[in-house]
Amino acid sequence: MSEKNLKVDIKDLSVEFRTDYGIVKALNDMDVELEEGETLGLVGETGAGKTTTALSMLRLIPNPPGVITGGSVTINGKDILTLPEKDMLDIRGNVVALIFQDPMTSLDPVITVEEQIAEVVELHEEGGHQHARDRAREMLELVGIPCERGKEYPHQFSGGMKQRVVIAIALACTPEILIADEPTTALDVTIQAQVLEMMRDLRNKYNTSMLMITHDLGIVAEICDKVSVVYAGHVIEHGTLEDVFDHTRHPYTEGLFNSLPNLENRSEKLKPIKGLMPDPSNLPPGCAFCPRCNYALPICETEKPPRYYRNDEHYVECHLYNEQNVKEGKVIERADYNE
């Protein structure tokens, strides 16, 4: 594992939000490893802590109420949690860029689109304002917006175009690491495909390492090399796309797949995961998924499951497994399961 060229290495990261209504544990020993040039999918339900993970990589978790209580975030070999704010500014937007979830609210309503893109260029590149504006126009064309429209304000743009602008801002300084936080959730399906296509092209063009945060397994299959499945602020299964899709181990991951409609057999009933995410201010002591799990054992209620490796990359955290049966699978059933 040591020869991995890690761009991002998050280890045992724990984040709490201390609110009036109690302590919300958003991340609980979260792990993320992102290699150079690779795209990692971070999959989970709303509230699983995906966005918090993304923000932690830029050290932008709002404090108060957010507090990092443990773990480390290493980017390009530097522990960014201890970095002075000045150095952090050089990382934001330049080394690590973030595409936000909601394009409707992610752009400053009172500043022209062009200026918003130029701003990030001016911060990180030499050449002054004129260069930054030229670059901004270039970026607009790159994401498929005629550069004359740069003089307009966000309210004059549609949702899809705003997301393109957000992407243009993120890519303007050709970052080494791009975090896309549900970049297509707020968009129409047809626009989603366009935006994804564009992101893939740009990633290939600049060899960007990418963290794709999504709850959409279709997007993962489309664009990711590896997948981490997140539940209650913790990775419960991780592996390559093939590992996780074809050799699914965790009952939760299986549940995610079963929740997808099967287009080949449309008479088949969906099998949704029962219940809801546990309240992050009151997590169960054992496996966080236990209350919703069809396979739960008595031990699941009291003890956190250890990590079992199926191969160098693929691991699962679940009491159903041991060193042997994790390799064989066949513990859980899946509709289209073909081990």
Place this chain on the structure above:
Amino acid sequence: MAKKNTDIKKSKGLFAEAMVRLRRNKGAMIGLGIFLVIVLIALLSPVFFDYETDVIKQDYSQVKLAPCSDHVFGTDEFGRDILARVCWGSRASLAIAAIVTVIALTIGAVLGSLAGYYGGKVDMVIMRIMDIFMAIPGMLLAICIVAALGPGTEKLCIALTISSIPSFSRIVRGAVLTVRNSEYVRAATAIGSKDMHIIFSHVLPNGLAPIIVQTTLRFATIILSIAGLSFIGLGIQAPQPEWGSMLANARSFIRDYSYMCAFPGLAIMITILSLNLLGDGLRDALDPRLK
């Protein structure tokens, strides 16, 4: 029937939650506490001070006494006890403000709901008239009315009510509009609920939050206006005690008897402060978005 029950439960739940937030808000609780004390003083002042003998009776043997054990707040230029007058003064301010608020809010609520709920021509006519009222600054409108009608308590009430109606109807209209355009009211319309049912069970409860907050703050403004108008001689007339007119009298003696200016002013400020604290707390409690 069962559906109705859950409705009620839900709105109660929201309100109870707001109350919990309100109770947690230290400022709001202090404000409420002070305000209740002031109300209590207003209610009980006749018990402690007799109007004829303590409040308005002039006593030239005790003129302009600085605060002492007999007269904790001192006496004024006619030898009247300032403490008694300040306490009695709260009665005038609170009573007038309460009457004005209730009447203006009722009229404003009717006009505002009509304008907001029905829209179109009704809205246009009502709001254009309100616009003209709003084109005159509230205090000046009140001054204008008092100037025409002459000073006096009832006339002060009329003036303040008229000048408060436009802002109340605006607030109510705004609240009604926001709620009316919401999905759940559209849903209620879609399942065929009657207008009145929608207004009473959806629009008003949901639009209530800003109305409550604004009413609290408006109540404070009205108390300030009463004092202001009385200060310039257009409000409550002598010898009836009122904070603003007490200040107007005391100002002639400010150089040598500054304590006479202190207490009525403090009384106004503490009253307004308590209402502002309460209003801020209510706003935070009813609008969790801003936390």
Place this chain on the structure above:
Amino acid sequence: MIKFIIKRLLALIPVIIGVTFMVYFIMSLAPGDPALLLLGDDATPEQIAALREEMGLDQPFIIQYGRYMVNLFKGDLGTSYKTKNAVSAEVFSRFPNTLILAGFSTLISIILALPLGVFAAVKQNSLFDTISMVIALLGVSIPIFWFGLLLILLFALKLGWFPVSGFNDGIKSLLLPGLALAFQHMAAIARTTRSSMLETIRQDYIRTVRAKGLPENKVITRHALKNALIPTITVIGLQIGGMMGGSVLTESVFAWPGIGRLMINSIQGRDTPMVLGCILMFSITFSIINLIVDIVYGFVDPRIKAQYK
């Protein structure tokens, strides 16, 4: 934009007509015969009757109002019962003083309140925030006229730094009444600025800007402030009405030779035409300032500017 301004200026005309109608109507309820008041008690009934006819007092109300309006457009606001001078001359000679006082107060309240509110929001829950918000809370609670009296007591009577009243000493005379009038508005503006700033810095687009690597001070000055200014301008606009009511009280406390004090004196002297003239002057100014506020909006918020077509 120019089209919008012209449109709004034209829209002012019906408002002003409405306002004059209302004020004229209200003031016509005032007791007393204007002719009698104008001529004095020793006038003969014949003289009074002649003047009533000349003034059109025997005509129906609407005709009287029409006459008043025609004269108003000629710049004639009638004759003072008291001084027998033209109301317009007296009002116009006093009006600049009111404008100076209100303008000065508006200026200092905005200049002090904006940085105060921004700083308090940025340093939320700090000592600075707590202290300045307590002061602001006191500021919105203190009655203007009492605060004015306290200022006089301390700075004019005890310390003798400033004159007690009047406008004979230039900026020195202006400072105390200006501060008295400004304090409440400063407090209100600072409170709004703080709360809208707090709301703004939690917006997604501010997060976007931070993710660009912009230093926090520039995040505030370049992005947050401009957005937070929009609700602040609304409040400044709403404050203007209060500012005018406040200026009447302030002028009364400081014996300031403006139209507020002129109006109060005229009310006490039952000088209806003068009162009417003063209130009209206030209302017209108020409408014009509201228009200016709307225009400023357009400069700050492109979404509003887009509606100004």
